[in-house]
Each structure stands twice: as structure tokens, then as C-alpha cells.
Amino acid sequence: MQESIEYIIQILPQLLEGLKITLKLFAVTLVLSLPLGLIISLLKEAVAKKSTDNFVIKWIVKFPVRLLINLYLWIFRGTPLMLQLFFFYFGAAMIKLSNGENFALAPFTASVIAFVLNYAAYFAEIFRGGIIGVNKGQYEASKALGLTGIQTMRYVVVPQMIRTVIPPIANETIVLVKDTALASSIALIDLLKASQRAVNRDMKISPLLMAALFYLVITLLLTFAFNYLEKRLSISEQGIK
Numbered sequence: 001m002q003e004s005i006e007y008i009i010q011i012l013p014q015l016l017e018g019l020k021i022t023l024k025l026f027a028v029t030l031v032l033s034l035p036l037g038l039i040i041s042l043l044k045e046a047v048a049k050k051s052t053d054n055f056v057i058k059w060i061v062k063f064p065v066r067l068l069i070n071l072y073l074w075i076f077r078g079t080p081l082m083l084q085l086f087f088f089y090f091g092a093a094m095i096k097l098s099n100g101e102n103f104a105l106a107p108f109t110a111s112v113i114a115f116v117l118n119y120a121a122y123f124a125e126i127f128r129g130g131i132i133g134v135n136k137g138q139y140e141a142s143k144a145l146g147l148t149g150i151q152t153m154r155y156v157v158v159p160q161m162i163r164t165v166i167p168p169i170a171n172e173t174i175v176l177v178k179d180t181a182l183a184s185s186i187a188l189i190d191l192l193k194a195s196q197r198a199v200n201r202d203m204k205i206s207p208l209l210m211a212a213l214f215y216l217v218i219t220l221l222l223t224f225a226f227n228y229l230e231k232r233l234s235i236s237e238q239g240i241k
Helices: 002-046 055-078 081-094 107-133 136-144 149-186 191-202 206-237
Strands: none
Touching: 002 055, 002 107, 002 149, 002 191, 002 206, 055 107, 081 107, 081 149, 107 149, 136 149, 149 191, 149 206, 191 206
């Protein structure tokens, strides 16, 4: 027992270094993908077909933008995240620069690009579902008050949408914590990779058990945080201070 504790203390620093990378990838992905997903969802709603659109607006302005958005969502939601990681890390290395050298992305940079684009696509659909879920009467009331389309989105639609999208965003965020382990496939020394190295070196299962414990603690803390946020928003909606 004492030997096991001593071993855990011995490998703890390298696991904590891997944990730092995991948390950094998680935080950067979340900070960038959430606003990007919201922008994409709002843009998709803005270029949606309307019966009042003339030919130029419908086909010259809206259609190309709508096509690009749908293509982006189709690709990043329809292909595995690991494949996207490989594409940005190994695929980028095949690009030749003007000086003859290969273009290369660091493992962390490639991971951030793949994760942000992937999760922004999922968050965009979540936000869009929340926007669609807002009662149509809210739009009519905003129009009657003289609000512009942008003002309606900012002051009426988005605040109501946020309350409804918290549960699915919470689920995706918890999935993101676990998905960060995929970055170990492109040589990023994250928590999983650090624990795998310790297992391969020492032939012991303890590092993997420690990594599992770290992941469980993170997801537990996120679950508590989102439950608290959901309750606060619910109280605010009822007008209770």
C-alpha cells in the first residue's frame, strides 16, 4: 500500500503537467467555439429564405452564404473529430511553402483548430434550435415596438434562447472534456498521453486510474456548475431575486 502511494506521488507531477494541457485545450476550445457557434447560428438565421426576398437578395446575397454555412456544418458534424485532428496535423505538414519547407502546425495548435471548428458546428445547431424555439409572438411584439432585427435578436431572442440551450450546452461541454483525450493521437502530451507513457514505462495500471479520477472530478465540477447556472436562470425567469 505504501509503495503504491509512493509511486502515485512519484508520477503525480507528470500527470499534472498533462492535466494542464488538457485543461488549456478545453478552456481555449470552449472560449472560442461558443461565440463562433452563436455567430454562425445568427448568420444562418439571417440568410434563411424569406418570401419577401427579391432575386438579388435571395440568390446573390443569401444563397452563397447559406451554402457555405451548410457545407461547413455538414463536414464538421459528419466526420469524426479524430479524422479532423489528423487532417490539420498531418495534412498541413504536406503543404509546401515558398521556401521549399513543409508547413507544420504544432500539436496544440492543430488540436485547437480542429476542436474549435468541430464544437462550433455543434454549438451552432444548439443555438439555432434555441432561436427557433422562441415564440413567434416575441418577434411580432418587437416589431410593434419598433425594434430592428438586430435589436430584436440582442434584447429579446438571445436572452430567452440562452435559458433553453443551457442543458444541451452542458452535455456538449462534458463531452468536450472527454474528447480532449483524442488529442493524444497527434502527439499532444495531455493527461491521457502522460498516463500512457507512465504505464508503458512502469507496466502499472495506476496512472490510468489516476487519469480517470481527474476526468471524473472535472466532469463532476462542470455538472455542479451547470446545474447551479440552470437554477439561477430559472429563478431569474420567474422574477425571483
